[in-house]
Amino acid sequence: MERSEQELVRRDNLAKIREMGIEPFPAPTFPVTHLAEEINAKAEFDDDKMSTNFKEVTIAGRLMARRIMGKAAFASIQDSSGRIQIYVSRDDIAPGEDKALYNTLFKKLLDLGDFIGVTGHVFQTRTGETSVHVKEFTFLGKSLRPLPVVKTDDDGNVYDAFSDPELRYRQRYVDLVVNPHVKEVFLKRTKLVTAIRTFLDGMGMVEVETPILQAIHGGAAARPFATHHNTLDIPMYLRIANELYLKRLIVGGFDAVYEFSKNFRNEGMDRTHNPEFTAIEFYVAYKDYNWMMDTTEKMLEYIIKTVNGGDNATVMADGHEINFAGPYRRLPMAEAIKEYTGEDISGADEDELRAIAKRLHVELDKTMGRGKIIDEIFGDHVEAKLIQPTFITDYPVEMSPLTKKHRSKPGLVERFELFVNGKEIANSYSELNDPIDQRERFEEQVELANRGDDEAMPIDEDFLRALEYGMPPTAGIGFGIDRLVMLVTGQKSIQEVLFFPQMKPEKAEGGEE
Template sequence: MSDTPSEELQAGETGEPGAHQTELERRTGIVARWMRQGWNYPNAVGALDAIWDIHAAHAGSDREHLEGQRIEAAVAGRLMLIRRMGKANFATLQGDGAPGDWDDASGAAPNRIQLYLRPQDLDEASAALLDDLDLGDIVCARGFLFRTQRGELTVHVERLQALAKALIPHPEKHHGLADQEQRYRQRYLDLLGNPETAERFRRRARVLSVLRGELERSGFLEVETPMLQPLASGAAARAFATHHNALGADMFLRVAPELNLKRLIVGGLGRVYELNRNFRNEGLSRRHNPEFTMLEFYQAYAGFGEMMDLTETLCRTCAEAAAGVRFDSAGVEIDMASPFVRVRMYDAVAEAVPDLPGEKELRDPVVARECAGRCGVPLEDGWGSGRILLELFEHKVEPGLVQPTFVTHHPAEVSPLARAVDGDAYLTERFELFCGGLEVANGFSELNDPEEQLGRFAQQQREREGGDDEAMLTDEDYVRALRYGMPPTGGVGIGIDRLVMLLTDSSSIRDVVLFPQLRQVDGSASPEAGGEPEG
């Protein structure tokens, strides 16, 4: 193994400034020599043992048992640490991540195992390889298991094969990849150097698996609807636009799958869900990524009450799988074991804003605007009292919603696809779920009156013509589908990225998206520049 003044090598310890370039040249020279000798990034590795299986199978095996059995092992992975002990060498090999349900009371890293390498125990080709190996190299080691005097399970290596060369030294082990933006841009290094990052994404995968399992057990059918759409509708958002050359038509990346999923309800599928990406051409912030993952599910013959119950069950089950039903987030214990709070939007605002006008009185746009002015809530011209109530809520209530809370009965003005409350067309049967100061879910009893829906679309069109480029576009085919008859239906959207942020105590959406959108590196802008406010 490569000479060094240190007896212990750890990833990234390369010495003086400029050492990375020197190391690149040295390591590239080694690869060139190997290739002249016939090596060419081999993939004929043969059967391998999973490192976590070795730990699990032999956790209770003592030194005497292993010495008496001569249990052979073949492992592959990346060299993460090398220690010289006279003529012998010890190395730490890191393999693939452990299964998500790994539980080892000893605290041993399930994807790492120690290698013991002595030149006299190796075949000629393997012994010749020792001096050329560097930290970060990927190797295959074959030998037998034993325990050291300290009790560490170890592979006594008899054959060693180089599979890939790390030409660039890895980040220093003790400090990992400290630059947060570099961790986002080079996620592969983040995963290699920070075990907590890999664990965060394993927990995300468990959340997705739990959601699919729960919905399928409840009779929902997973479906896929188009990402490219001729009309960007289904949510109040700006869309990414492109052009389909063969069709000669402008197309849009979808902002939501909602209208297509409800078309399937009209078609008789009854219970459907989609777990996939949406795209919105908006700013970047710690809560917003232009490409994000949503779960949307729709159930015929259900209303917003039943959908709240199902949403609560799904979130609690996800928490149990990924964090526990009581977990810390931003320094506060979140309790998902207890029933979620349910409060009407007006009542939540009334509790937060002293001397709030009565509910009916606040529906007067003049009164609502005066109230917002007293509260210091900024408004835009043309907003009605329903939008103003929403702004009061978002500024005065939402940041303080730490425990799981359903906020219900939103104004129809800000809920163009939701069914109105019987006897009160000003309000809708809609809810949003907030937790940890984040909006996690949005759902409602779906509007299935085609003429009322057409009128709501017309109002959205007037708002768009008035300068609101996020107002929803009219989808005439969707209205046509409603005219064939849609049963009473409840629908919900859950923001997966935000739910995972909550369950993993992550402060930024970039921490829970493997490859988040970032500004191009040009030396002039940070990822946050020009984005939306952090709140």
């Protein structure tokens, strides 16, 4: 592997630091007392520009800038909270005759990106910048690769930005260092997940864990990732959903359970799909999809206000101000298709649906049954138009093999999906708890699989056995956490809300992957 000139210089500096008797990768303990953000936000100063409340601080972080002025220097340290300026005087950090700590280490061998720790008092410069006057200096870690140097002029113009998406996603560790705004997206993600957990715990739900590695992939219509269990000598699958296991727990006597789950679907990748994604699903006994719509409105309003830090339940996405305060519009699927296309699919058989799809220029293939055709029509002509939170309700039975039949509308089921800003972020059912009906639905899925539908569900005999022991009336829902975070943070790509999105392998030297 060829190293750049800068990398060679840094390795040479590493060797010279060791020659000085300084360990460039010392033991991890360092007594940090404050963060940059806290000092910048809270420092108070007397008439002499000395801080009255931060008389001694110990901070640590990366060296991000340095300006040498002979026997003194100004520099910038970046820690987990942000940046702060430091002032370093030769005679302060090297008070004796040996000035190597400043003259050699700080001035010559220290590189941008290196980790340092300092202790000193806080003061304010003549230009009004909060700074730390360093009394003690400690070297904490060498950076052997140069960080991208992102520069901002006095007018706010950015130069040499680390902005190439592929590089940013592959090297998220660099992205987070040089693009501070990126960290804010992930901090909001953490707040959102915490808010959901707080809301569900407050409703008395129990957080549980279910298997990721499964003998039968079920709970959704999706193509799984397949693997092999060597000891058992059987094929196994990464879960595509945790639904069937959570409903087993309802059978077992839990009234309300939830799980944050990592799911895996062996499908395409684009701006709204990653093969590995995070979902939250919860199931509540003795409730139906109407109750779940009410609960969803309350939960989303709560978490958006929590993330925003006040009473504001709105977010900006793609130029739209989206209001998560309920109530949301509730629109049956057939009515939605008629509203946006003028076509009435109510009662249409497969041949009639194919004719409607042809008129609407929707591409189909021979493997698609009635449910898939309706789904394609809806996806092509309705989904993108649903900007404000909208519940699409009452799906055709063919689209929902795990859902209870509608109590008053033949051919439909009690299901809704929540669409916001043209994307589906939640899916909910009045859960099917009739084991005989469920077996018939699974058998219909097998027929679709025989026609070539590789997303059709297999029959899960153990789940059917669980239903035969009896499951109470239950409402369930699943949210896509990644898409919800996209909305809250105003991101247009799912890759922006995943620390490490799936990428094609990098090409090795010589062009081979």
